[in-house]
Amino acid sequence: MTNFPFLSVLTLLPLVGAISVACIPRAKAELAKIVALIWSLVVLVLSIFMWVAFTVGSPDRFQFHEKYAWIPSWNASFTFAADGIALVMLMLIAVLFPVVILASWHDVDQSKRSAPTYFALLLAFEFTMIGVFAAADVFLFYVFFEIMLIPMYFIIGSFGSGQKQYAAVKFFLYSLVGGLFMLAAVVGLWVIGGHTFEFSALVDAAKTFDQDTARWLFLGFFVAFAIKAPFFPFHTWLPDSGGAAPAGAAALLVGVMDKVGTFGILRYCLPLFPEASRWFAPAAMVLAVVGIIYAALLAVGQNDLKRLVSYTSIAHFGFIGIGIFAFTTQGGTGSVLYMVNHGLATGLLFIVVGMFVARRGSSLVSDFGGAGKMVPALAGVLFFAGLASLALPGTAPFVSEFLVLLGTFSTNKAYAVIATVGIVLAAAYVLWMIQRTTQGTLNPALEDVPAMKKDLSLREKVVVAPLIALLLVLGFYPKPVTDVINPAVEQTLLDVGTQDPGPSAVADGKAGR
């Protein structure tokens, strides 16, 4: 089974799915939804097989290596390979997409737009997401990095709400600007690195780069990833996009797509430009910490649920950022784990918020109030998602946040301490949001909305159950995931050339929880 071309098949499956769904006539919306769901479940099943086939503790960091010729004269090829970091992200994608497709079941029923198009776009988006994490060729990575904009652009622009055109264009332009900086860096890397795109060859070649060149190239990549992630001050597109996108798509936007930024920093910036990474690390840490505090403060002040969740995500990306640039195994592992957990927690939060918005027809906090009295189960799920999002012990994000802070504290005490303030603020924005929407006296306007009388339907239960289960399981027993992540992070830190201060406490830390 290990010789099975997992990654290329996994990449192509959703593309074939997208084409098949797009071919379904508009009138047969139900059929399109079912077909889309089936495709995403096939992807999930295949990725579970891949997870099983992945050899933990193998000396090869990259497994499932595949290579097919593409543009020989540029040495660009369809090369796929996954290390532990990519593997967990692929799993996250595979889990989130069927959930989101199911959660978006009725999203386009009321719209004038065509349902098959929507679900085809979702699958096309899955194709680009899997591709970007599975690629082991810088050129291929760049290709996926850019084309993932297109399905998301149309999802936001055609199927969003509110200022959707503005949000879609802003999203596209921000990402494209980042992508073009990266293009310059990719071209430079290709030329200086000896006309190859092969990741491992470039890592070797990068050792001979002179200092200034490497720093400029680092900056090209970093800006692209910082916009995608997004880090302060490149974040302003995310609240607009997250606020305008349909809730399911927004869950994918922050849950999966933004991880490309942090993944890219770990996978490309650090190993390719180790000296530059160390040189820029203080600046990146400052941006990350500012992002944690600033976005958290803004989140407190939001009156729009979807924008609020978007801001919380920016704060969380700050945590991922400090974990990466702390250059410790705990910090790095914590960051990768955070990417997964944040995808699950914020994905759940977005999906639940979407359920509220679909019932109420508004995403404003002030339009709710005491909603828990009408939809207790849904409000309970929101409460759980909120607690997971603020990293309550027992939920998965706690483990990662703790690891990140631990890893950061051992090298950069001041940043860790300031970042801890972010945890307090997280409690503030989440709890206050929950209080204003589901607790307190019942907003009389809610009683006039018939949809608010319906609590969780079976479909919605099926949607939230796996995410809740995963958040709990990974909260108590993260070892299967950390074991996969750890070797890849250690290898990355080896490439960067930094060492953990003192003996690694990761194993003990896990046992202690």
Place this chain on the structure above:
Amino acid sequence: MGELKLPEIDYGALAPMLILFGVACVGVLIEVLVPRRARNLVQLVLALLGVVAALTVLVINRNTRIVTVGGAVAIDGPSVFLQGAILVLGVVSLFLIGERQVEQGGAFVAQAAVVVGSDKDAKQVTGQSGLTEVYPLATFALGGMLLFVAANDLLTMFVALEVFSLPLYLLCALARRRRLLSQEAALKYFLLGSYASAFFLFGVAMLYGFAGSVQLGAIHAAVANPQRSPVLLYAGFGLVAIGLLFKSALAPFHVWTPDVYQGAPTPITAFMAACTKVAAFGALLRVLYTAFEGVRWDFQPVLGTVAVLTMFLGAIMAVTQTDMKRLLAYSSIANAGYLMVGVLALNKDGLASTMFYLVAYGFSVVAAFAIISLVRDSDGEATHLSRWAGIGRKSPLLAGIFTFILLTFAGIPLTSGFTAKFAVFGAAIDGGQTWLVIFGVITSMLLAFPYLRVVVLMWLSEPGETTPAVSIPGFLTSAALGLGVIVTVVLGVAPAPLIDLTREASQFVR
């Protein structure tokens, strides 16, 4: 380079051009001999056959590497490749020129001499059969372009320049509708073009004074070992460059482009954007790479500034446009800037990547103008941007194709625009011109905005009452559009064969 026997003429190597000129002459005769009703079909078939025959001969003789006609014409890798590109793009443009179904009678005026606004003019608009002289004119232009990219001395180059420019001036004036605009465009193009030609010729004279010869090889030798004042060299080079920059639509000699692109009949705009661009850059490449390679350190910064200026002007002006044809005109100016980035790499990859870019861009731009020719109402093409609002709702297929073309222009991966840009940027960094790449990237960001605006307009805006119907393309337009899109996709997804071809072809002879 083979032994030169001066009077000897290799007719095989010249055959493509001779075929085209012969066919063009026959075309002129047909205007006299064939009755009006049958003329259009006969002319179209003849022109297409001529171009295809020329292409066939070219392909058969593709391995010819020779300097012939007393050193006046060089048939080498780049000239064979560029001639082939011009001919293929010429076929696609001829499809558009020959379209008679989208608009009754075609895109061309029935009688160019009819006074604008007169009764006769009103009558010709309603569907009289358009001029058929356009076919021989286009064929002459194509023949001139073939000679232009193969010219090995500056005088031949000048003659070729005039041979392909004069028919283009005429063709620009032949729009069926908005004739004043069309005539104004033609006059502007003609006047400015004449100035540019005059500069070119003056420069040739100076270079003759410097080198004692107008042959590129002799100039190269003189540059390496100068016998006379370098003032003559620099002045001559500058003047020759002005002539070439004008034809390539590089700033600050680009000002004619938007007016001419807007005023000319759309098939001719496509023809110019695709074929003329190949020809102009082909000649520019040859002149810079073979004659003036020795003074590269002197002209690289100057022409680099020209490239940066071109990219910025094209990108910024494109943002402000409200007319689709003008928008594409500024976009083509910016693209000329990117091409210049490739040219200025001044290495083998620079030559190969520029040739790749020319082909890639040519096909996309023909497809873009083919679509513009389809979006029309009773007054002809609806080129104002506001008229395109919500077109995605009315005809999703066409809007989808146009979106794809715009993404190509924006350089999104998996389109030919991306591979082409990547190729020229890579070559430029290899050639030590990193600063050009940085400006290229910055302007690409700016340029994405106007394209995206059109996409938003087509898909996300509600259709207005004035949103025009999209005509059903005739067979010829469909063929041009289909070819343009297929090539754009193929060069984006699997560019390797063409890249290899350009690399094999990237060796000039002197």
